[in-house]
Amino acid sequence: MIDIRELTKRYGRVTVVDDFSLQVAAGESVALWGPNGAGKTTVVRCLLGLVGFDGSVEVAGLDVRTHPKATRQKIGYVAQELSFYDDLAVLELLDFSADLRRLGPERVDAVIDEVGLGEHTDKRVAALSGGLKQRLGLAVALLPDPSVLLLDEPTSNLDAAARDGAIRLLDRLRREGRTLLVTSHHMEEVGMLVDRVIGMEEGRITIECDPIDLAERLGIRAWLQLVLTNGSTQAAIEVLGAAGYAAKRNPRGVLVEVPAQGKGRALAAVHHAGIEIQDVEVWR
Amino acid sequence: MTAAGQALSTAGERTEMRLVTIVARKELRDATRSKWFWLWAGAFGMLAAVLANVALPGSQVSEFGNFGRSAASLVALVQLIIPLMGLTLGAQSLAGQRENGALRFLLSHPVSRTEAFWGTFAGLAIALLATTAAGFGAAGLVTGLQGGGANVWSFVRIAGLSWVLAVAMLGLGMLISTFTNRTGAALGTAVFVWLTLAFLGDIGLMGTAVATDLPVSALFFSALANPVETFRLASLTAFSGSLDVLGPAGTYAVDRLGGSLETVLLATSAAWAVFPAAVASIRFAKSKDL
Structure with a gap:
């Protein structure tokens, strides 16, 4: 679905992406992972x-250099810096974006519902909070129902609750079979959203592995989302804290950070404290 | 591949008028919501109405009718205000959108740079038409209410020429905008160009002519190289039918070009309205990076 070969990008004498090649299959979810300035956004x-x-860059079989418009028709994009037309209302902006893509108002209504912007459609873009702007960015990206989503630091400006919500939405999009290319330097979202990680530094690929391998190499862990019976959230956080785990409350229950290869002990600690675990999700 | 290979080519993808129109509509909506737009339109309308009111008493002793007299007064106002308005609007357009990231948002859609450019240009040109209409409308209203009726045609022609000048300045402003990512730098350059065209062009040309014994033909063609001067010459022919009032250069133009003088001036004005924008469009489409 995405085919990048020998991509090199220079700004003046500075090479920001150097001989970079990457193939992403349809339905695959890949992260470009690395520090700021690694060249992820440039890719x-x-x-x-x-x-x-x-070099050569193709998306869905289209050469980006010769068919940029046709290529962009297939891509949904969420930028790192959420810049829109600030003077437009949310609905006006989405209508404008839909017009450019020959989409009707029913598609606009659908994405408004999908990202939960229904109460904010009359607000000016400039008046939106960071979290709402991020949702608006996702709404714009989802308008064409794209087969490819490019997400540039999709949760970088969000607080913890908004980040959880965004990650859940993106996880759903991934499960729907869309191809995702996510840039990030947050291990949490990389672990939860992708099948493969491409580590970058100074414009070059430094590592290619799955998220668990990366977590282990970096001494980073996985996350367990525990869904508990009503009223036991605080008790679970205390039990996990006493057992040495970092646990926090979130809208679905408790999110606990565990070693990537040692999830069972945390579950056992909660279970032995007599707390019923209704469901567990592993975010990696 | 060489550095030249980094340039983007869009061969094989045609420019769609539909997209140009959509972008133009949005630009027009943005412009009419801007406080600067209303400030410009209000200031131009008010000054034009005041000038028309002041100009009317003199019409009884003038060879021009009332509308012609108002138009003549407006030419001086237009020479100052319209270039500044067009240049600053154009200079802010691309540079401003580049600076705040909105251009990247627009071009992440299936829209080419050429479509984005001409859509922006068209939307702003229509906004300038509204501002020009406000100014001349206010002046026309004042003149009409006071019983003026003669020379309406020259008044309308000068209003049209003013809009053409505004569009030429918009194109120049957008050309400036293709050279920088910073709104402040674009605006500063626009003000410098405005000073050069509106003041130094006129004064500098006169001074150079005196100091260097510039031939009258060179003086006339130098005037055509300045869109503000071209507007002034075209406006003068609109209500006096001749450039004799300008002295030797005007007499030379009348003698040399005769009946085609008006056509030359209108064609030069039209060229000024199109040429800078066309160059800006090519520059913008060929620029490598946003």
Whole structure:
């Protein structure tokens, strides 16, 4: 679905992406992982045809250099810096984006419902909080019902609760079979959203592995989402804390950080304290 | 591949008028919501109405009718205000959108740079038409209410020429905007260009002519190289039918070009309205990075 070969991008004498190659299969979810300045965002901009580059970049069989419009028709994009037209209302902005893509108002209504912006459609974009802007960015990206989603640091400006919500939404999109390319330097979202991680540093690929391998190499862990019976959330947090785990409350129950290869002990600690665990999800 | 290979090519994808129209509509809506737009329109309308009111008493001793007299007064106002308005609006357009990231948002859609450029240009040109209409409308209303009726055609022609000048300045402003990502730098350059065209062009040309014994033909064609001067010459022919009032250069133009003088001035004005925008569009479409 995404085919990048020998991509090189220079700004003047500075090479920000250097001989970068990556193939992403349809339905696969891949993270570009690395520190700020690693070149992740530049790769995404090359995929959109927003910057010139050397090498070859294809999305869904289309050459980005010769068919940038047709390529962008297939891509949903959430930018790191959420910049829209601030003077437009949310609904006006979505209508504008839909017009550009030859989409009707029913599609706008659908994405408003999908991301939960229904109460905010008359607000000016400038008046939205960071979390709502992120939802608006997702709404714009989802308008064309794209087969490819490019997500540039999709949760970077969100507080913990908004981040959980965004990750759940993105996880659902991934399960629907869309191809995801996510840039991130947050191990949490990388672990929860992708099948494969491409580590980048100074424009080059430094590591390619699955998220668990990366977590282990970095001494980073996995997360368990525990869904508990009513009223036992605080007790579970205390039990887990006493057992040495970092646990926090979230809208679905308790999120606990565990070693990537040692999830059972945390579950056992809660179970032995007599707390009923209704469900467990592993976010990796 | 060489550095030249980094340039984007869009061969094989045609420009769609539908997309140009959508972007133009949004630009027009943005412009009419901006306080600057209403400030410009209000200031121009008010000054034009005041000028028309002041100009009317003199019409009894003038060879021009009332509307012609008002139009003549407005030419001086237009020469100052319209270029500044067009240049600053154009200079802010692309640079501003680049600076705040909105351009990247727009171009992440299936829209080419050419479509984005001409949509922006068209939307702002229509906004300038509204501002020009407000100014000339206010002046026309004042003149009409006071019983003026003659020379309406020259008044309308000058209003049209003013809009053409506004569009030329918009194109120049957008050309400036393609050279920088910073609104402040674009605006500063626009103000410098405005000063050069509106003041230094006129004064500098006169001074150079005196100091260097510039031939009258060179003086006339130098005037055509300045869109503000071209507007002034075209406006003068609109209500006096001749450029004799300008002295040797005007006389030369009348003698040399005769009946085609008006056509030359209108064609030059039209070229000014199109050429800078066309160059800006090519520059913008060929720029590598946003």
